Amino acid sequence: xSAQPRPEGIEGSRLAGPFPVGAYxxxxxxxxxxxxxxxxFGEVWNLRVSKAKVYFELRDGDGAVxxxxxxDAFERLGLAPGILSDGSQVVVAGGPDYYPxxxxxxxxxxxxxxxxxIAGEGDLLAQLEALRRxxxxxxxxxxxxxxxxxxxxRCIGVVTGEGGKARDDVLAGLRRRGWAGxxxxxxxxxxxxxxxxxITRALQxxxxxEEVEVIVVARGGGSLADLFAFCDETLxxxxxxxxxxxxxxxxxxxxxxxxxxxxAVSCSTPTHAAESAVPCHPLEARTSLARCAxxxxxxxxxxxxxxxxxxxxxxxxxxxxxxRHRTALHQRLRELRASARRRIAEDRERVxxxxxxxxxxxxxxxxxxxxxxxxxxxxxASALAAHDxxxxxxxxxxxxxxxxxxxxxxxxxxxxxxxxxxxFGDGRADAEIKDIVIHEDPExxx
Amino acid sequence: xxxxxxxxxxxxxxEEIIRRLDSGEAGLRETLExxxxxxxxxxxxxxxxxxVGRGLEELRLDELVARLEQxxxxxxxxx
Numbered sequence: 024x025s026a027q028p029r030p031e032g033i034e035g036s037r038l039a040g041p042f043p044v045g046a047y048x049x050x051x052x053x054x055x056x057x058x059x060x061x062x063x064f065g066e067v068w069n070l071r072v073s074k075a076k077v078y079f080e081l082r083d084g085d086g087a088v089x090x091x092x093x094x095d096a097f098e099r100l101g102l103a104p105g106i107l108s109d110g111s112q113v114v115v116a117g118g119p120d121y122y123p124x125x126x127x128x129x130x131x132x133x134x135x136x137x138x139x140x141i142a143g144e145g146d147l148l149a150q151l152e153a154l155r156r157x158x159x160x161x162x163x164x165x166x167x168x169x170x171x172x173x174x175x176x177r178c179i180g181v182v183t184g185e186g187g188k189a190r191d192d193v194l195a196g197l198r199r200r201g202w203a204g205x206x207x208x209x210x211x212x213x214x215x216x217x218x219x220x221x222i223t224r225a226l227q228x229x230x231x232x233e234e235v236e237v238i239v240v241a242r243g244g245g246s247l248a249d250l251f252a253f254c255d256e257t258l259x260x261x262x263x264x265x266x267x268x269x270x271x272x273x274x275x276x277x278x279x280x281x282x283x284x285x286x287a288v289s290c291s292t293p294t295h296a297a298e299s300a301v302p303c304h305p306l307e308a309r310t311s312l313a314r315c316a317x318x319x320x321x322x323x324x325x326x327x328x329x330x331x332x333x334x335x336x337x338x339x340x341x342x343x344x345x346x347r348h349r350t351a352l353h354q355r356l357r358e359l360r361a362s363a364r365r366r367i368a369e370d371r372e373r374v375x376x377x378x379x380x381x382x383x384x385x386x387x388x389x390x391x392x393x394x395x396x397x398x399x400x401x402x403x404a405s406a407l408a409a410h411d412x413x414x415x416x417x418x419x420x421x422x423x424x425x426x427x428x429x430x431x432x433x434x435x436x437x438x439x440x441x442x443x444x445x446x447f448g449d450g451r452a453d454a455e456i457k458d459i460v461i462h463e464d465p466e467x468x469x
Numbered sequence: 470x471x472x473x474x475x476x477x478x479x480x481x482x483x484e485e486i487i488r489r490l491d492s493g494e495a496g497l498r499e500t501l502e503x504x505x506x507x508x509x510x511x512x513x514x515x516x517x518x519x520x521v522g523r524g525l526e527e528l529r530l531d532e533l534v535a536r537l538e539q540x541x542x543x544x545x546x547x548x
Contacts, residue, residue, distance in 0.1 A: 174477040177520050180530070197525065204521035209530040228530055232537070301521075303476065309518055315483050316511045322490040323504040326497055 048123030048130060055132075060118045063088065063134070064142060067111045069249070072097075081115060081134070084150075090115060092136035100139060112142040151254055155281055158256075163263040167287040170268045174303035176236035178205040180229035180267075182222055185210035189241040189272070189293040196297025201306040207235060213242040219255030226258075230265045237268050237300045240282060241293035244275040253280035262286055272296035413448070422446040434459045476517045483510045 032041050065081040065088075072078075077097045080087045092115075107113070116138035124130030158164065179197070183189045190208075197206065209225035212218045222240070229235050240262075242253065252258070253273045262269050263285045271286035272293045283289035290296040337344065408414060416422060423431040424444040431437050438459035445452045486507045489495055495503060528536075 173475065174480075175517055175521055177517075194525075202521050203523060203525040205526045205528065207528050207530055207533050225530070228534075232530070232533060305518055305521055308480075308514070309522075311480075312511060312514050312518065315487055315507070318487050318490070319504050319507040319511065322500060326500040326504075330497060 045123065045125075048121070052121040052123055055119045055121045058119055060116065060137075062114055062116045064112065064114045067107060067113055068109050070107065070109055078133075081113070089131075089133045090117075090136050091120075091133040092117075092139065096137065097139070102141070106141060107139075110148045114140045114142050151281070154254070154256055154259075155284065158259060158263070158281065158285065163260060164284050166263050167265070167269055167285060170266070170287055172268045172287065172302065173236050174301075175305065175308070176204065176301065178207065178234045178236055179297075179300050180207045180209060180232070180235040180238040181241065182209045182211055182225045182229065182238065183241045183293070184213040187213065187241075187243055189213075189243045192243075192293035193239060193241055193297045196294035197301065199294070200298050200301045200304060202301045203305075205234075207232070214245065214249045214252060216252075218252035219258045222252060223255070223258045223261045226261055226265060226269070230267045235267060237270065238265070239270045239272070239293070239296045239300050240286070241272045241296055242274065243293070250274045250280050253282040255281075258282065259285045270296045270299050416446065417448045434461055474513060476514060479510045479514050479517075483507060483514070486510070 029043075030041060032038075063081055065083045068080045068082050068087075070077070070079040072094070075094050077092045077094060079090050081090050115134070115136045117134055117136045120133055120135040122131045122133075179202075181190075181193055183193065185208075194206075197203075207229065209229050211221040211225045213222065226238060226240070229238050240253075242250065250273055253271075259281045262271075262282055268287040269282075269285075270288045270290060271280075271282045272290040272295065273280045273282060275291070288296075288299050290299055422445070423437065424446060425431050425436075425440055426442060426444055431440065431443055437443055437456050441456050443454050443456060445454050486503045490500060490503055
């Protein structure tokens, strides 16, 4: 360390010095380390484990002390993984320590923990749950949800940290939505003991501006201790009473602060909160609106132009209309006639088919009797044929005729006639009887 | 058009009008009246969309309050 000339002190001051700050910091550390080793109890918040040390804050309702414990001392405790977490109540042993810092590193104060014991469930979480139940019982979760949210707000208010990433996310969400209206920022600290009243004030101020139609409250992730400002009772009651819808996006989607319960809508990210603030997608709405306009025009035109054309047609050519009707009627008549003809032909065919079937049935029913009659008839025909003189002549016989149509049946008769006619199968021959021989009749002679 | 008309109410009425016209049940007079009302609603909705499409305007709350305080009482709300 280079020796520097000591500057003059402040005029009029009776305090000792001025001393070099490094020497004073070193002295301060010595003094703090002299303080008695004690045990403290409270709740663990903001637990984080680095390569060399374990850091956390020990809190209760009245205050907090930053703590640090060597990593190997912490490992020696043999605690089950996850048993020490935000909200755990512990007893720690140790004493205050001070790191003086240097030209390039910052100073820090912490309670140097040498021993630790898990003491039970966190009280702050229990208080939080009790407050949640109280607010719910008083109906404070409902009013915001009953508010009508505009589909297309012209003016959106946003409460967030001025330098936080949430600010960029809200902007990105609105741009993604295609929204480009008026955005009013109400910046407030979002993490420390001053945060809750400042956020409350920002909300009240935004709600007091008439043109603000919806308010987004956004903050990025962190431990529950970091988000504790959003569990503040006054802030939550204010949100519940505001007549402008509030969309909350605080912490990660696993975190649940009280403002998430009282707000109109709770979103998992600031981007989603921004999109929820504009339920109607402006780009899609524009397309839909153009479609509606086109449909209206088409209906209007059809209604007027269609009727006008009809009227014009009627007034221009009534005769044509009548002719059209006449042609249509004739056509109809032709169709009717053709249809009737078709039906008659079908009926006729059906009747003929039925006749054939009936004849078959009748024949089948009268079969045996007919066959007997036919047999008798055949017998008579045969008998008749047997007596047919033509058939006899054909076998070589001849019929003798007396020339006047009478049949000559004896030689004696032939002898008396002298001239006869002989009929053969193929023709006639005229003959003259020369002589006759009469046979003796044995019976007559007897 | 009523000054208290909201975008969502306007779009809902517009859809109702289109449904009625599409049904083909409206006579000539009703069709023309509905078309006229529809055109008014389209104009209103287009105006609302234009209002959120002109370009994102970012203001701090104190700037907005100062601007509102400077505005004469008779000035229109969106001047």
